[in-house]
Amino acid sequence: xxxxxxxxxxxxxxxxxxxxxxxxxxxxxxxxxxxxxxxxxxxxxxxxxxxxxxxxxxxxxxxxxxxxxxxxxxxxxxxxxxxxxxxxxxxxxxxxxxxxxxxxxxxxxxxxxxxxxxxxxxxxxxxxxxxxxxxxxxxxxxxxxxxxxxxxxxxxxxxxxxxxxxxxxxxxxxxxxxxxxxxxxxxxxxxxxxxxxxxxxxxxxxxxxxxxxxxxxxxxxxxxxxxxxxxxxxxxxxxxxxxxxxxxxxxxxxxxxxxxxxxxxxxxxxxxxxxxxxxxxxxxxxxxxxxxxxxxxxxxxxxxxxxxxxxxxxxxxxxxxxxxxxxxxxxxxxxxxxxxxxxxxxxxxxxxxxxxxxxxxxxxxxxxxxxxxx
Amino acid sequence: xxxxxxxxxxxxxxxxxxxxxxxxxxxxxxxxxxxxxxxxxxxxxxxxxxxxxxxxxxxxxxxxxxxxxxxxxxxxxxxxxxxxxxxxxxxxxxxxxxxxxxxxxxxxxxxxxxxxxxxxxxxxxxxxxxxxxxxxxxxxxxxxxxxxxxxxxxxxxxxxxxxxxxxxxxxxxxxxxxxxxxxxxxxxxxxxxxxxxxxxxxxxxxxxxxxxxxx
Numbered sequence: 276x277x278x279x280x281x282x283x284x285x286x287x288x289x290x291x292x293x294x295x296x297x298x299x300x301x302x303x304x305x306x307x308x309x310x311x312x313x314x315x316x317x318x319x320x321x322x323x324x325x326x327x328x329x330x331x332x333x334x335x336x337x338x339x340x341x342x343x344x345x346x347x348x349x350x351x352x353x354x355x356x357x358x359x360x361x362x363x364x365x366x367x368x369x370x371x372x373x374x375x376x377x378x379x380x381x382x383x384x385x386x387x388x389x390x391x392x393x394x395x396x397x398x399x400x401x402x403x404x405x406x407x408x409x410x411x412x413x414x415x416x417x418x419x420x421x422x423x424x425x426x427x428x429x430x431x432x433x434x435x436x437x438x439x440x441x442x443x444x445x446x447x448x449x450x451x452x453x454x455x456x457x458x459x460x461x462x463x464x465x466x467x468x469x470x471x472x473x474x475x476x477x478x479x480x481x482x483x484x485x486x487x488x489x490x491x492x493x494x495x496x497x498x499x500x501x502x503x504x505x506x507x508x509x510x511x512x513x514x515x516x517x518x519x520x521x522x523x524x525x526x527x528x529x530x531x532x533x534x535x536x537x538x539x540x541x542x543x544x545x546x547x548x549x550x551x552x553x554x555x556x557x558x559x560x561x562x563x564x565x566x567x568x569x570x571x572x573x574x575x576x577x578x579x580x581x582x583x584x585x586x587x588x589x590x591x592x593x594x595x596x597x598x599x600x601x602x603x604x605x606x607x608x609x610x611x612x613x614x615x616x617x618x619x620x621x622x623x624x625x626x627x628x629x630x631x632x633x634x635x636x637x638x639x640x641x642x643x644x645x646x647x648x649x
Numbered sequence: 650x651x652x653x654x655x656x657x658x659x660x661x662x663x664x665x666x667x668x669x670x671x672x673x674x675x676x677x678x679x680x681x682x683x684x685x686x687x688x689x690x691x692x693x694x695x696x697x698x699x700x701x702x703x704x705x706x707x708x709x710x711x712x713x714x715x716x717x718x719x720x721x722x723x724x725x726x727x728x729x730x731x732x733x734x735x736x737x738x739x740x741x742x743x744x745x746x747x748x749x750x751x752x753x754x755x756x757x758x759x760x761x762x763x764x765x766x767x768x769x770x771x772x773x774x775x776x777x778x779x780x781x782x783x784x785x786x787x788x789x790x791x792x793x794x795x796x797x798x799x800x801x802x803x804x805x806x807x808x809x810x811x812x813x814x815x816x817x818x819x820x821x822x823x824x825x826x827x828x829x830x831x832x833x834x835x836x837x838x839x840x841x842x843x844x845x846x847x848x849x850x851x852x853x854x855x856x857x858x859x860x861x862x863x864x
Contacts, residue, residue, distance in 0.1 A: 289826075289830055289833075291837055293856070293859070294856060297834075298834050298837060298852055301855050304851040305783075305787065305851030306847070308783055308847030349676065364792035365790050365791070365792075381676070381786075382786075386677060386678060
């Protein structure tokens with residue numbers, strides 16, 4: 276018996292059942308410590324709305340349907356709404372109606388103030404926040420439960436209405452596509468050429484000769500982990516988790532609110548680095564690469580099954596000399612389809628010139644295409 | 650683990666802790682902090698420090714109606730004198746037979762930020778700073794009134810076995826009840842390795858709220 280239990284019986288009445296009830300109600304709280312305040316705000320909002328959705332009377336509890344906006348603004352509220360504002364503690368109990376309100380919250384999402392905010396149109400809401408409150412640059416989450424609940428996260432505030440991410444309520448399914456879009460984003464921003472690599476996380480031992488570092492998968496997993504943890508900050512993103520069947524490179528878990536100790540695994544990602552040569556400079560042949568890809572498909576399927584993950588993908592980071600696109604997947608497409616594994620391929624170019632040439636070859640630099648895009 | 654700090658360093662440790670608490674309070678919208686709130690948060694920092702494997706600053710406290718550390722107040726006063734802490738609404742209130750300062754404190758950023766930046770150059774200091782900030786982040790859920798009342802239901806401070814005027818020893822050989830209860834969350838959920846110290850801290854504070862609500 277622990278000290279806590281012993282003391283609980285004899286003195287102040289600390290009861291395990293009550294502790295469990297608290298742990299269950301606030302599953303996941305504090306697990307985002309270490310992330311920056313904007314990511315923690317995002318996590319807090321996902322948990323808050325997820326908790327409402329999990330309740331039977333969720334819709335009623337959210338109050339009047341429509342828009343509500345949450346502003347990451349723990350300081351004194353602007354004068355024009357000061358008199359109308361009410362304070363809420365323990366907002367993350369999800370007992371307070373949300374709808375038709377403008378919320379001013381801290382990044383933990385626990386202490387908040389709100390004022391009524393019914394607007395004729397979305398544009399009126401945006402104008403009120405940006406022009407009247409002067410809080411257009413404050414990170415914001417808009418919750419719209421007019422029909423189906425939808426959360427939009429504006430990291431740069433409502434003065435940038437074009438820049439938003441869809442945010443999922445906690446415990447809602449996160450589509451694998453969305454997870455892979457984050458990997459795509461980190462590839463484009465951080466990995467595509469050596470110039471973009473984080474200074475302390477290099478994947479090339481010598482980019483000039485095309486020699487990767489010894490544990491390139493581990494480095495890549497760390498880079499991807501940071502991006503995924505920020506984007507899905509209400510989840511636990513882990514790397515190299517051991518299982519009887521091997522080690523999962525990346526796993527995205529989420530504690531289930533109301534079911535203490537239980538987690539749902541949204542996805543697992545198996546990472547493979549395709550090389551022309553090893554870190555010692557020894558050539559790696561095509562047959563070995565093909566085998567690594569096939570192994571990756573089987574590993575991903577085994578890990579997904581063992582960890583009861585909702586989805587799994589094989590992510591290949593191609594550090595080979597020549598760009599070959601996703602042709603490397605041709606031999607395993609049938610197998611991957613059979614076992615339900617998504618396949619993704621990203622080429623890491625050895626220098627910026629190779630990247631530019633590849634863009635030119637695929638037409639990505641063509642005027643017509645760029646005019647269409649704009 | 651070293652659980653106590655050499656006396657000569659205590660003043661500096663306390664001052665850094667106060668700066669960290671006020672910095673955290675600023676970030677969650679709790680500043681300016683009242684004297685009682687600041688002392689309560691300092692108490693919770695000591696009571697919960699073992700959860701993070703950190704040493705205690707003030708391991709013993711004379712139990713009153715609410716936590717009040719005369720030594721901490723001296724260090725706060727010194728920081729006020731140095732201009733690091735801004736003070737508003739200072740007055741004296743009678744607490745039993747003693748008089749205590751009652752005021753509201755916040756950081757004077759021009760002087761506090763260079764200190765915080767210097768502290769962040771050192772890994773162990775950064776960890777301590779992050780810990781006290783996390784204590785404030787967790788406690789913000791309680792709001793001002795809840796923070797002021799928190800110790801009445803705290804496992805160690807609220808233990809009725811220790812009456813007013815008694816000594817609460819947070820560095821007791823058997824540990825302290827507050828840290829034990831916080832750690833108990835990890836044991837109960839069956840995830841002792843995956844419930845982070847920060848999560849234990851947040852769960853503990855939220856449980857204090859539940860207890861306050863019942864009272």
